[in-house]
Amino acid sequence: xxxxxxxxxxxxxxxxxxxxxxxxxxxxxxxxxxxxxxxxxxxxxxxxxxxxxxxxxxxxxxxxxxxxxxxxxxxxxxxxxxxxxxxxxxxxxxxxxxxxxxxxxxxxxxxxxxxxxxxxxxxxxxxxxxxxxxxxxxxxxxxxxxxxxxxxxxxxxxxxxxxxxxxxxxxxxxxxxxxxxxxxxxxxxxxxxxxxxxxxxxxxxxxxxxxxxxxxxxxxxxxxxxxxxxxxxxxxxxxxxxxxxxxxxxxxxxxxxxxxxxxxxxxxxxxxxxxxxxxxxxxxxxxxxxxxxxxxxxxxxxxxxxxxxxxxxxxxxxxxx
Numbered sequence: 001x002x003x004x005x006x007x008x009x010x011x012x013x014x015x016x017x018x019x020x021x022x023x024x025x026x027x028x029x030x031x032x033x034x035x036x037x038x039x040x041x042x043x044x045x046x047x048x049x050x051x052x053x054x055x056x057x058x059x060x061x062x063x064x065x066x067x068x069x070x071x072x073x074x075x076x077x078x079x080x081x082x083x084x085x086x087x088x089x090x091x092x093x094x095x096x097x098x099x100x101x102x103x104x105x106x107x108x109x110x111x112x113x114x115x116x117x118x119x120x121x122x123x124x125x126x127x128x129x130x131x132x133x134x135x136x137x138x139x140x141x142x143x144x145x146x147x148x149x150x151x152x153x154x155x156x157x158x159x160x161x162x163x164x165x166x167x168x169x170x171x172x173x174x175x176x177x178x179x180x181x182x183x184x185x186x187x188x189x190x191x192x193x194x195x196x197x198x199x200x201x202x203x204x205x206x207x208x209x210x211x212x213x214x215x216x217x218x219x220x221x222x223x224x225x226x227x228x229x230x231x232x233x234x235x236x237x238x239x240x241x242x243x244x245x246x247x248x249x250x251x252x253x254x255x256x257x258x259x260x261x262x263x264x265x266x267x268x269x270x271x272x273x274x275x276x277x278x279x280x281x282x283x284x285x286x287x288x289x290x291x292x293x294x295x296x297x298x299x300x301x302x303x304x305x306x307x308x309x310x311x312x313x314x315x316x317x318x319x320x321x
Contacts, residue, residue, distance in 0.1 A: 035082060040075045044117040053110050057103055058239070059232040066223050067111065074118045091220040092120060092195045093187055095209075097202035098225025101271030104199045105159065107223075112157035115195060122155035122193065129158070131165040134179040142175040146182045154194050163198035164208035180212060187218045228271050233260050237275050241306065246283070251308035262316050278314070285310040 041047045050071060053064055070092075077087045092115065096104040109126050116124035133149055136142040150158065160166075166176040187196050198205065198215070202224065209216035228236065234257055241247060248256070259278060263269060270277075286306055290298060 035079070037075055037079070040078050040118075044075075044119075046071055046075070046114055046117050049110055049113045049117065053107070057106065058235050059228055060103055060107070060225065063103070063107060063223055063225055066221070067107065067114070070111075070221060071114050071118075074114075074120060078118065089192070090120075091191060091218065093191065093219050094195070094197045094221040094223065095205060095219045096197060096199040096223050096225060097205050099201065099227055099271060101273030101275075102225035102227060103272065104225055105161070107225075108157060108159045108197045108199070111197070112195075115157065121157065121195060125153075125156040127153035127156065127158050128161065130161050131176065134160070135166065135174075135176045137175075139175075142178040143182065146179045150182070150186055150194070154190070157195045157197060159197045159199065162200050164200045164204040167208055167211055169211065180215065184214050184218070187215075191218075230257070230260050230264065233264075233271070233275050236272050237279060240276060240279055246304050246306055249305045249307040252306050252311055255308045255311035259311055259314055259316055262320050266316070266319075279306075281314065282306050282310045285313050 050068055053067060057064070074090070077090065080087045094111070096108065098104060105128060108128075112121070112126040113124050115121045127149065129149055134142070134146045136145050166180055168174040168176055183196065186194060198219070200208070209219075234253070237256055237260075238248075238253075256278070260275070263274060263278070283306070289307075289310070290302060
C-alpha cells in the first residue's frame with residue numbers, strides 16, 4: 001500500500017489505522033543469515049527502505065542517521081548469530097518526540113518495514129492509534145479495547161500518537177492507567193512479537209515518563225524530530241504539488257515562501273501538515289477561480305497551475321497587512 005509522501009495517517013476509536021508493508025517487503029525470517037553485511041542487505045532488502053527514507057523525506061538528518069544506526073545494529077546481530085556468537089535480545093521499543101507534522105508516523109512505517117525485512121517482527125504492518133482507541137469510558141471497557149488493539153498489532157509495530165494523553169493524574173476516575181499497565185506487560189513479555197513506538201511532544205513525553213518509570217525503562221531508542229526550516233518546508237510544498245501534477249505560476253513560489261515566513265510565527269503551526277493544509281486551500285481557490293470561467297476552454301496548464309493570487313488570498317496575509 002503506497003501512501004503519499006508526508007501523509008499523516010489518522011486514527012479513530014472505531015478503527016485504528018493499520019498500514020501493511022508492500023507485498024514484496026521482505027525475505028522470510030527463516031532465510032539463512034549472510035556472512036557479510038552486503039549479503040544480509042541483499043537478502044533482506046533493508047537498504048531499499050533506507051534509501052527511500054533518505055530520498056522521500058526532506059531534512060530530518062539526525063533521525064535518518066539514527067534509523068540507519070538501529071538497522072546496522074540489527075544487521076550485525078544477524079551476522080553474529082551466523083557465527084554462533086551471543087547476541088543480546090534487543091529491546092526495540094521506541095519513543096519519537098517532536099512537534100506535529102515532522103514525519104514521525106512516516107518514519108515509524110519505514111521502521112516497521114525494516115524490522116520485518118530483518119525478521120524481528122513477523123509482519124510489516126503498523127497499527128496507528130491514539131488514546132481513544134485504547135481507553136474506555138466506563139469500568140471494564142479499557143481492558144478489552146486495549147487488548148483488541150494489541151491483538152491487531154501483534155507481529156508488527158504499534159504506533160501510539162500523543163501517548164502522554166494516556167496518563168491524566170488530575171482525573172481520579174480516568175482509565176488510562178489500566179491501558180498503560182496492559183501495555184507494560186505486553187512490552188516486556190511479548191517484545192519478540194511486538195514493537196511499540198510512543199510519540200508526542202518532547203516536554204509532555206518527558207513528564208509522562210517521569211510519572212511512568214516502568215514505561216521509560218522499556219524504551220531503548222529515543223528519536224527527536226526537529227522542526228523543518230522554512231527552506232525545507234518550501235521543498236516539501238513543491239514535492240506535494242508535484243505528486244498531484246500541480247506547479248507554481250509566476251511569483252507563486254515566492255508568495256508561498258512569504259506565507260510560510262508568516263505562518264510559522266502563528267499558533268498551532270504543524271510543519272508539513274500545515275504546508276499540506278495551505279496547499280489544499282490554494283487548490284480550492286484555484287478551483288473556485290476556474291469554476292467562475294465556465295465558458296472558457298481550460299488548458300492543461302490552467303488546470304495544473306497555482307497562481308500567486310491563489311496563495312496571497314490567504315487570511316495569513318490579511319492578518320499581517
